[in-house]
Amino acid sequence: MSNIVAEENNPAPVSTDKRDPLSEVLHLLNLSGTFYCVPELTAPWGIAVPELAKRLVLIVVTEGKCILDLKNGDVLELGHGQLALLPHGRAVDLRDNAGSPLTPLFDIPAKRHSPNFETMSFGGGGAMTRMTCGVLKVDHVAAERLIELLPQVIFLDEFDLQAGRWLEGTLQYLAEEARNPQPGGETVLTRLTDILVVQAIRSWLKRSPDQQTGWIAALRDLKVGKALQVFHKEPDASWTIERLAQHAGMSRSAFAARFKELTGDGVMNYVTRWRMQLACSELKNSGSSLAEIASSVGYESEAAFARAFKRVVGQTPASFRKL
Structure with missing residues (x-):
């Protein structure tokens, strides 16, 4: 897992990726x-x-x-x-x-x-x-x-x-x-x-008509889209609202409010649910161990990952894999 620590005196750099966030998703169609x-x-x-x-x-x-x-x-x-x-x-x-x-x-x-x-x-x-x-x-x-x-x-x-x-x-x-x-x-x-x-x-x-809210609108947003782009690329990093706000070039409070306005979701709730979606895909399509999957989605502890997974998905990772 990436060793990225959010510190106020060591701000994250703003992303310089030239590909816009929506193009990045199209690139991931795979x-x-x-x-x-x-x-x-x-x-x-x-x-x-x-x-x-x-x-x-x-x-x-x-x-x-x-x-x-x-x-x-x-x-x-x-x-x-x-x-x-x-x-x-x-x-x-x-x-x-x-x-x-x-x-x-x-x-x-x-x-x-x-x-x-x-x-x-x-x-x-x-x-x-x-x-x-x-x-x-x-x-x-x-x-x-x-x-x-x-x-x-x-x-x-x-x-x-x-x-x-x-x-x-x-x-x-x-x-x-x-x-x-x-x-x-x-x-x-x-x-x-x-x-x-x-x-x-x-x-x-x-x-399609310009969507004022929703996930696509968030990706198209010049500021929130940058934060989503870096998070989607590195879901295993130690993300906080502050760190994502830095990538967006916004204050913590302004970023959280704009994110909620566009997606209808809280920042860290989105982070957790996205990680669990990635984990579901890995559990179904790979032979990776639970510890490896936990690490790949940002959890240092397999137990912490299992608790989060059950809270979001409604069952344990082991039970989900058997379905």
């Missing part, structure tokens, strides 16, 4: 693809996509059209050069036309090229629709927190000038790789899909 598919679908066709909990689902139409039914009364029609990101992996129906019958996704034969990549040919032999689809997850608490705040669907159109020239070029490249696979094409397709997911999220953040 996407890992669990499934990629390139379907070739001929009308009539319909696919019932089940809920894919805690996954992001990207659907890119590179040729033809697709009707995306969110099953809540909202329907989107995606054409060539358009994409939809489903940040919460909700169940959706995909069709060429509204009346086409549905087939469950996992009942449709597919050709598997690797454990995570497959192609699919399906439909009645009519008009062609080609898509590239990806199912991905994130592996960092900050990224998970951001995903929780995203809407049910994010839509992007290559013909929308605000989306930028990058989208048009990326989708053209994606379509060409899907139509005419080249050596290494699977790697290209998966990497481009990952890029599109990040860019879709960036686009939503740019377009």
Whole structure:
């Protein structure tokens, strides 16, 4: 654990990191693809996509059209050069036309090229629709927190000038790789899909109305955002309100008040809960000992860590790991 001691006569330096706090969270998305598919679908066709909990689902139409039914009364029609990101992996129906019958996704034969990549040919032999689809997850608490705040669907159109020239070029490249696979094409397709997911999220953040309060507003705040940035980078340090206020360039009282105003949470309560979220991830995804995990989130004593964990999570670290 970092040996950083808060002393009034030894103030912490203000962070000089050039990456803004929200960009830092995007950097931590650390996407890992669990499934990629390139379907070739001929009308009539319909696919019932089940809920894919805690996954992001990207659907890119590179040729033809697709009707995306969110099953809540909202329907989107995606054409060539358009994409939809489903940040919460909700169940959706995909069709060429509204009346086409549905087939469950996992009942449709597919050709598997690797454990995570497959192609699919399906439909009645009519008009062609080609898509590239990806199912991905994130592996960092900050990224998970951001995903929780995203809407049910994010839509992007290559013909929308605000989306930028990058989208048009990326989708053209994606379509060409899907139509005419080249050596290494699977790697290209998966990497481009990952890029599109990040860019879709960036686009939503740019377009979304300025939020006056909440976690994203706190990250965007010029002062509080700096403090969050350094804390997220070093959650194991000996943080106090005073030390975080120094990174924000504010007095202790002004920082605490501004932090509460933006997040609705007290500074040290936020610190503790964030550390416990990191600990939960480590308990589920690593073989580290409880002492190692305690140290990684800022506790010198395993007993103190266990007490804090039970207070926040409602059970002991050992019990949580067994779930």
